[in-house]
Amino acid sequence: MSRPPRNPTNPPSSSEEPGQGPQLSDGAAQGPRPPAVIAVTLVVAAEATALLLAACWYGYQLAVGSPVLSFWGAVFTMGLLLAFSAWLYAVAVYLYRGYRWTRAAALVAQLFVLTIGFPALSSGLVLAGLAMLLPAATAIVLLFHNRVISYASRTGGSTPAL
Template sequence: MSRPTEPVPHLRPAGVAVIGGILLLEALGFLGVGGLFLSSLAMGDLVSVGGTVFLAVFLILLAIWLVVLARALWRGFRWPRSAALVIQLFLVILSVSFFSSGSVAIGLAMLVPGAVVLIALFTRPVLDFTSRATGETRTL
């Protein structure tokens, strides 16, 4: 079974580059926090070994998923928009708890990129780029 060829993307809008860059930076952040959780296993200052391992693995897998999303969005696919939207909504909602606990810097670090991606996902150039026509059908 042959694999369908991908259309050559025309002029990539700046919004796609911004979204992809933010997703990659978030992936680095999640990877770093996951690494901190893994390094805390060696320090012995744990409440729960199982919980720490679960969070570390979850954050590392989330970082890999964000890289996959950024790559697919860069290539012009439509499906990464919904996944990126859900992740950004969670980050915006989670930022509120950091604001209420007094960690304004962490809250802003989650709120601002999340809001930028949420807005950029619905701009006309990004929508047009990720749902362009390929012959008789539309690209997924």
Template sequence: MSVPLDALRRPLGVYVVSGVVGLEALALGIVAVWAIVSAVAAPMFSAASGIFLIILIAALAAGLAAVAINLFKGMRWTRSAAFVWQLLMVALAVPALLEGNVLLGLVMLLPAVAAAYYLFTPTVVAYSQRTGSDSGDTGTAVL
């Protein structure tokens, strides 16, 4: 069975959304490393809560990285996960903007709005229709 060449092309929105989510995962990974360094360098008030927070941040970073990678592959489940995360980013960005921290607020808000917009474009929706049972092997090679 042959797949048309147009079906194999990723739309621009897939690159934008997976890039935004990937950068957010990278930022959370950096925060997790910073939290580990801070926990080792300075005494913690509560070791259990500090360790839990580090594990939670690292798990979020790993989860977002999985969303970014699988969204790039066109998996269906990633759109909802990416959209929920972008809503959380907007919920964090608005108070930052209202408190006068404009740079931080815009850094969180603008990529989240762009990703949320592209998640609902027809080309991204059409591209992200793969399920876990799809093998991904089309049997044809495209050069």
């Protein structure tokens, strides 16, 4: 059974099916936010906060004169930490809103965390390794949950070309 086409600029009619979420500008239905989306968003935001704290600690160490091989290399590393933190915050915000591109970005971030967490765990840093591996593994599993996939399918609205 198909529905007739609907102009997204028109107000919704009273004949819409109950329980269907509000229509987005691109026509996709956006239902209630699943708890799994909130969990993945919190994991990604926590990782962004950890990177931001690492950048602040790195900057403090540079300010107090800790020895480094290359000052500008250290400044570049601090800039990378800040940039990745900002990127992860953006991923968390747009994943919470339900944008499609954020699932791939969150997955890549979790794979990077896994590549750091496994060596940390195997080198004897059990607590630090588990603190990285468990949230990352949870986020990866939840990213492939069917409700997360269906919720995070929103595309960016664009204006017509002509």
